[in-house]
Amino acid sequence: MKQRERRFFVVKHDLESFQALPHFIWRTGKDANHRPQRFNEVDIGDRWVNFAYEDNERDEQPLSQIVGFSECVETYRHGEIPEAARYAADGETEAWFIKGEAFGEPQLDRL
Numbered sequence: 001m002k003q004r005e006r007r008f009f010v011v012k013h014d015l016e017s018f019q020a021l022p023h024f025i026w027r028t029g030k031d032a033n034h035r036p037q038r039f040n041e042v043d044i045g046d047r048w049v050n051f052a053y054e055d056n057e058r059d060e061q062p063l064s065q066i067v068g069f070s071e072c073v074e075t076y077r078h079g080e081i082p083e084a085a086r087y088a089a090d091g092e093t094e095a096w097f098i099k100g101e102a103f104g105e106p107q108l109d110r111l
Contacts, residue, residue, distance in 0.1 A: 004043065004045075006045050006046055006047065007041070007042070007043070007046045007047075008046070008047050008048065008049075009041075009042060009046065009047070009048040009049075010048065010049050010051060011025050011048045011049070011050055011051065011070075012051040012052075012053065013026075013050070013051075013052055013053075014052065014053060014054070014088075015052040015053060015054045016087070016088040017052075017088045017089075018050060018052040018067060019052075019088070020084075020085035020087065020088035020089075021082070021085050021088075021097075022050075022067075022068065022102075023050070023068065023070040023099070023100040023101060023102055024097055024098065024099055024100065025039075025042065025048070025097070025098040025100070026081075026095045026096065026097045026098070027039075027095055027096045028081070028089050028090065028092035028094070028095045029092065030078075030095075030096055031078075031094075032078040032094070035076060035078075035096060036096050039076040039096055039098060040075075040076060042072050042075065042076070042098050043072060043075055044072055044073065044074075044075060045071065045072060046071070046072045047069065047070065047071045047072070047103070048069070048070050048072075048100065049066055049068075049069055050066065050067050050068040050069065050070060051065065051066060051067070052065060052067045053065070068102055068104075069102065069103050069104040070100030070101065070102060070103070071100055071101055071102075071103050072098060072099070072100050073099055073100060073101050074097075074098070074099035075098060076096060076097065076098050077096070077097055078094065078095070078096050078097075079094065079095070079097060080093060080094055081093055081094060081095050
């Protein structure tokens with residue numbers, strides 16, 4: 001059986017969401033029967049660049065920055081948002097998740 005080639009993605013979250021669940025791709029607002037578009041494209045071993053952004057209050061332009069690199073270790077699933085991360089979920093208690101682990105040089109000290 002031929003091994004699937006690794007795929008690469010860019011993932012953008014607001015800074016609060018990234019800090020709540022670093023190295024996860026996650027999305028609220030979709031129920032358990034409606035998987036977010038493209039979640040089924042990410043598989044074990046795929047990698048992504050994490051971008052986090054904040055709105056710049058002066059000129060209302062979003063600022064973004066690379067804050068880390070992740071490798072998928074668990075494909076998509078729907079479940080409960082951990083209690084400690086709910087502050088970033090706008091009142092939602094469930095979300096879709098893809099779990100990653102950090103690889104490469106961490107960038108969080110640059111925020």
